[in-house]
Amino acid sequence: MLTIGCHLSSAKGYAAMAKEAEKINANTFQFFTRNPRGGKAKAIDPKDVEKFHSEADRLGIQKILAHAPYTLNACSPDEKVREFAYNTMADDLKRMEYTPGNCYNFHPGSHVKQGVEKGIELIAELLNHILKPEQSTTVLLETMAGKGSEIGRNFQELREILDRVELQDKIGVCLDTCHIYDGGYDIVNDLDGVLKEFDQVIGLSRLKAVHLNDSMYGLNSHKDRHAKIGEGKIGKEAMIRIVNHPVLKELPFYLETPNDLEGYGAEIAFLHSVRQES
Numbered sequence: 518m519l520t521i522g523c524h525l526s527s528a529k530g531y532a533a534m535a536k537e538a539e540k541i542n543a544n545t546f547q548f549f550t551r552n553p554r555g556g557k558a559k560a561i562d563p564k565d566v567e568k569f570h571s572e573a574d575r576l577g578i579q580k581i582l583a584h585a586p587y588t589l590n591a592c593s594p595d596e597k598v599r600e601f602a603y604n605t606m607a608d609d610l611k612r613m614e615y616t617p618g619n620c621y622n623f624h625p626g627s628h629v630k631q632g633v634e635k636g637i638e639l640i641a642e643l644l645n646h647i648l649k650p651e652q653s654t655t656v657l658l659e660t661m662a663g664k665g666s667e668i669g670r671n672f673q674e675l676r677e678i679l680d681r682v683e684l685q686d687k688i689g690v691c692l693d694t695c696h697i698y699d700g701g702y703d704i705v706n707d708l709d710g711v712l713k714e715f716d717q718v719i720g721l722s723r724l725k726a727v728h729l730n731d732s733m734y735g736l737n738s739h740k741d742r743h744a745k746i747g748e749g750k751i752g753k754e755a756m757i758r759i760v761n762h763p764v765l766k767e768l769p770f771y772l773e774t775p776n777d778l779e780g781y782g783a784e785i786a787f788l789h790s791v792r793q794e795s
């Protein structure tokens with residue numbers, strides 16, 4: 518079964534997101550835990566969560582993915598910014614326990630002239646302070662396009678972070694198709710080779726989610742500009758191969774394409790139509 522959804526606004530709560538998912542035939546979704554530019558999160562309403570759980574059961578929504586705010590930078594040279602990252606992620610993970618057993622995705626961070634090694638150290642340090650044995654959430658490092666001084670622009674950098682994390686069963690990876698194509702991994706002409714490399718460097722058991730996006734710019738462009746499915750440089754045929762690839766097909770796919778709800782619905786319908794169930 519294809520598990521697919523898109524990014525939805527969390528402004529009206531969990532039950533409202535389930536309703537939106539239903540409208541577009543999505544069986545999962547992604548959402549920001551709070552304003553993507555940062556700030557305080559709205560208090561969780563247990564009644565809303567209860568309603569969400571019954572809606573999720575009814576609709577067959579299995580996995581949902583939370584996304585940390587963009588302003589979260591675990592490896593900023595500014596201690597205040599790192600403190601914000603720590604407080605935000607710690608608070609988000611507490612909130613995630615209202616919807617246990619899901620994943621929380623974050624951008625590893627930008628090292629801003631400190632160098633990749635220092636950045637990796639700081640990210641691992643933060644994770645080792647935050648991850649708790651009792652949490653039910655898996656935290657995911659997102660593969661990045663390599664814009665500016667972003668960490669996670671190749672599989673090796675993510676592997677180096679993973680290696681330093683103490684609670685290994687609490688950490689995984691989310692693969693963003695736009696980002697890795699931007700980062701120089703040719704998923705158009707050699708999807709098998711890229712996934713083999715992912716397995717060798719990171720390990721496929723780490724892969725928990727896919728951000729399914731086309732890319733406005735070409736291979737190795739490091740631009741991070743998402744395009745609608747089939748309207749970018751990755752293209753329709755490669756997208757069809759991605760949602761049907763034996764290594765990926767059982768993972769949840771999340772669209773982060775420039776769309777309104779109706780546009781997302783059309784992409785979901787298209788991807789269902791090209792999915793080969795064996």
Ligand code: FE
Nearest residue numbers: 584623624659
């Ligand atoms: Fe992201």
Ligand code: FE
Nearest residue numbers: 659693728773
């Ligand atoms: Fe993404």
Ligand code: ZN
Nearest residue numbers: 695696741743
């Ligand atoms: Zn992106």
